[in-house]
Amino acid sequence: MFNQLKSSFIEIAHESGLMETEVNITARQLTPREAIGETERKDFPLLQGKESLMQAEFKGAIGQAFTDIPMNFKGKIKDIVEIKLSNNGERALFISALNAVMRHLEKADKTIHCKNKxxxxxxxxxxxxxxxxxxxxxxxxxxxxxxxxxxxxxxxxxxxxxxxxxxxxxxxxxxxxxxxxxxxxxxxxxxxxxxxxxxxxxxxxxxxxxxxxxxxxxxxxxxxxxxxxxxxxxxxxxxxxxxxxxxx
Missing domain, CATH: 3.40.50.11590 (Rossmann fold)
Structure with missing residues (x-):
């Protein structure tokens, strides 16, 4: 399945001339307000400190992925598609970047988590x-x-x-x-x-x-x-x- 995603990501990036373009991915333990806003319900895993929201930014587009192993990355698309995907952190890096690029190209939508109510x-x-x-x-x-x-x-x-x-x-x-x-x-x-x-x-x-x-x-x-x-x-x-x- 990840082989298919990698192949598709590479194809999308090549077709759009984006392989040499830098993508900035940051991950940290978001505050409740940053992650999900002010909610009445307090037992979302994100609010319990058991998950982090990894966020990739690409040409103004944002892609996100949940993970229990947050990582930081800054590099080019060609570097992202070479990641081994051996753990949850590496897979979240890849997925958040894929989401950001597809959002930029208008191939995917609803890539930013909802908040508050x-x-x-x-x-x-x-x-x-x-x-x-x-x-x-x-x-x-x-x-x-x-x-x-x-x-x-x-x-x-x-x-x-x-x-x-x-x-x-x-x-x-x-x-x-x-x-x-x-x-x-x-x-x-x-x-x-x-x-x-x-x-x-x-x-x-x-x-x-x-x-x-x-x-x-x-x-x-x-x-x-x-x-x-x-x-x-x-x-x-x-x-x-x-x-x-x-x-x-």
């Missing part, structure tokens, strides 16, 4: 759109702990019809919004077996889980939607379904 508004819209399409009796699978999305689904359908997996040990085994959080490492396939439709955080591409998710979706013939800004560019290249209503 917008995450809550987006979660409501995601839950509403999925239920309208698949029905209130559907079993919903959510991959990655996103509290607003989980809460909004639990209010529309019974908590027993919502399954959630996560990789954070502080969440696994706990009950959140009436829903038990499964271990994402051991229950990854099970959530596909027991769900009618699935949603997954776009940061699964940085965690190197996305390819497995698409394999399970095909194996069990289950629709899967990815949400968030991290997946903005890759969703276009890989032809993935994406839900992201309030990003800019």
């Amino acid at each position: 917008e995450p809550e508004m987006c979660a409501k819209e995601i839950a509403k759109s999925v239920i309208n399409k698949y029905g209130i009796k559907s079993n919903i699978g959510i991959i990655g702990f996103q509290p607003a999305i989980i809460d909004n689904f639990s209010k529309i359908v019974s908590p027993g019809k919502v399954k959630v997996t996560d990789l954070d040990k502080d969440n696994i085994g706990k009950k959140k919004y009436g829903i038990s959080i499964w271990d994402g490492k051991t229950m990854e396939e099970e959530i596909f077996k027991t769900s009618d439709v699935l949603l997954a955080t776009g940061s699964t591409i940085v965690n190197n889980c996305l390819e497995r998710l698409t394999i399970y979706a095909e194996k069990y013939n289950k629709p899967i939607y990815f949400y968030g800004t991290t997946i903005a560019g890759p969703a276009i290249i890989l032809n993935l379904k994406r839900l992201c209503f309030n990003a800019s």
Whole structure:
């Protein structure tokens, strides 16, 4: 999957004459206001200090990617496409740069995380759109702990019809919004077996889980939607379904 993304990035850069152009990527632990603004809900992972938002700037365009290994980089596009992608930090560098370049070329949109009341508004819209399409009796699978999305689904359908997996040990085994959080490492396939439709955080591409998710979706013939800004560019290249209503 990353081979396809690399090939596409190189092709896009060559066609646009951008391989020798510099891209500036900075990553640091953003303050709550910088990252997501002022939200009523305080259990977003970004506000718990468990994730960083990596931001790439390219000719005035911004691309972002979530990671637990923030890194800094300054160089040319040709240097970015040579990164080994051996860990979450390197993959986030690559993805944030890809998102910025595709935003600059108007090949991708909604690459900047929403703030303040917008995450809550987006979660409501995601839950509403999925239920309208698949029905209130559907079993919903959510991959990655996103509290607003989980809460909004639990209010529309019974908590027993919502399954959630996560990789954070502080969440696994706990009950959140009436829903038990499964271990994402051991229950990854099970959530596909027991769900009618699935949603997954776009940061699964940085965690190197996305390819497995698409394999399970095909194996069990289950629709899967990815949400968030991290997946903005890759969703276009890989032809993935994406839900992201309030990003800019």
